[in-house]
Amino acid sequence: MRKNLLLILVAIICSTAIYAQIPANIPNNGLLAWYPFNGNPNDESGNNKHLTNYNSTLVPDRFGKANSAYLINGGNYSYLYRSSSFPFGNDSSFTISVWINRNSNTSGRVAVQDQFYSGTNNRFFYGFCVDSLFTFYAREQLGISLGNSQVCQTSYSTGIWISFVGVYDNKVMKLYKNGILVDADTLNTTLSIGSTHTPFYIGDIYLGMIDDVAVWDRVLTPAEILSLYGTCSSLVINSPEDTTLSIMEDAAFVATGYGYCTYKWQMKQGNNFVDISNGGQYSGATSDTLIISNLEYQDDGMRVRCIIKNGLCRDT
Template identity: 35%
Template sequence: MKNLFFILLLLCNTGFAQVNITKGLKAYYPFNGNANDASGNNNNPVFNNATLTSDRIGNPNSAYHFNGINTYIQIPNNPSLNFGNQVTLAVWVRPTGFYYDICHASSIILKGTADYYPGNYALRFDDALFTGSKGCSGDPLTDSVHLNFRGTGTSQIPYTPYIKKNQWYSLVYTNDGTTAKLYVDCELKYAINFKETFTNNDDLLFGKTNDPIFPFWLNADIDDVRIYDRALNTNEIFALCKEEKKKDTNKAPEPVKAPFIDTIKTSTTPKETPLEKRNNELVKQITVEHDSVSVTLYDNGEIDGDSVTLIYNNKIITTHQRLSDKPITFNLKVEPGNNRNELVMYAENLGSIPPNTALMVIYDGKKRYELNISSTKDSNGVVAFRLKE
């Protein structure tokens, strides 16, 4: 039995090393001092009167509080927020009160309308599962201890434990084109057959609906909202719901003394190590607004001994960099014109869990990009920068 448990644990750890929580990410709101979209898709709010508050591990001004009366965040409709038949919604939420009005619901995320019309996607909490959908009888909410979280495509059976106030929860809702699933704190609460296309002409709202009769005002703190155009797999879901918010990856990194490479000042190449000729595979090309960007690398997933050489514009800028949960931060000068400005990650080894993978966090001024980049013995991961004209 012990051997079987060890094998299962090893398989689980191996799966976590391969997660990619940036693929298909269309909107990401880490709420680090503002409500801007950090996915690179510019889905920024046009209205926000929610209040900054502490996040789930106590960092100040790193989450938003909604007062349940009149506060909300509104993001304009955009093609990047409309999807086919797959979607994932992920958020951390701490209910601080319940909605006391006809229809006992509290809206966390909504793109669509208050009713679950075709094309909607949403997350809310209410007593509908416990009352058999009788929460819209017009009676004030009297039972506030049997509330469940649910999403577009929902079970009709209540689940336990019920929601408690002033407690942080991780919510992940997915639909893979056939099945809608809801995870609360990494635990699957329901999975039902629900086919839908997640496209509509409405704005994205946090904290309320767009229906003046049924506004479903949210009384809660929320943090780390992520919206994907695909259904995350189990390993990716667990990576999100187990994630602790790290200051290093969610705030613009401060320059560090070592290791730190500033290509503006570097005129000589570090001692070169013979490198094999490999294919370069472009992960992403980013158009930046500043002529210098900050880049931070971490090991992506389990720390397994990955070591890399970094090459920028055909020059080796550093070698034998061991990837870990500690940041490796450096600045890169972005040349104007049609220059490609390519950053190449060359795998010196594949670690104990191939391939060699890294989480790359890029800051162009206050704009943040988060990428997963991998390299093998046959190919190098490449990120290209182009200076906006």
């Protein structure tokens, strides 16, 4: 029983971190909705602004994690939808973030869109659209006529995942690609804003994959936007498994993360965890596999964990 106890404790400690709610690189302050698409279109910010899926298909995300992004097929009836939108206007401050991977740069109207109506049928549109360029826009429509508008645009490549963040701050618009500011502009007029909130769409007439959509009711800082590019939903793929070993045998613990990760193994001493260094019984202290050689009676009850980092993110 003593020999099994060592490994059981390790497995429990390492696996508990997989169930974290919001990653550290997703700012909580002002977060209205966050859609990581972990097997469904639910809002995991805690605000319950869930989406409904219409004919979109779950696919692997940029880390290769199954059923963690949506493929939109480019038709009129393939999108994610919420019946009411977010209450933004001319003088608002807000941020929208999205990851996309397009199959082609042919015309595809909207990746993320929101719109307001008024009693006079005026509309205020804002959001992202894509064709040969990626566009962050704000515009008005007066009845059936297009009114004033402003856009920020940038080029993009197909077949790869790209992070885009749009910031709107009292008519000042900024567009970030992979954490870097690529365009900025200022509205030179006041747009007509309606009072009735209409649907919020993700992927209406859009061909490609979409993931990690988030909306804030404030301007994110450049550092926060850069951290979004270092996304780490849950980094852990594999955590240690229970194993039965005998004295003088070697123990191997594996904790694999998504993408290019760094690893640091620690052991518990008293109330704290301290770093393990290579030497003596230990090897692989900064890799995904920790080896403890020649197990001894004094190793019984040892508790270890692995800290996994990917860019600006960490998991345990």
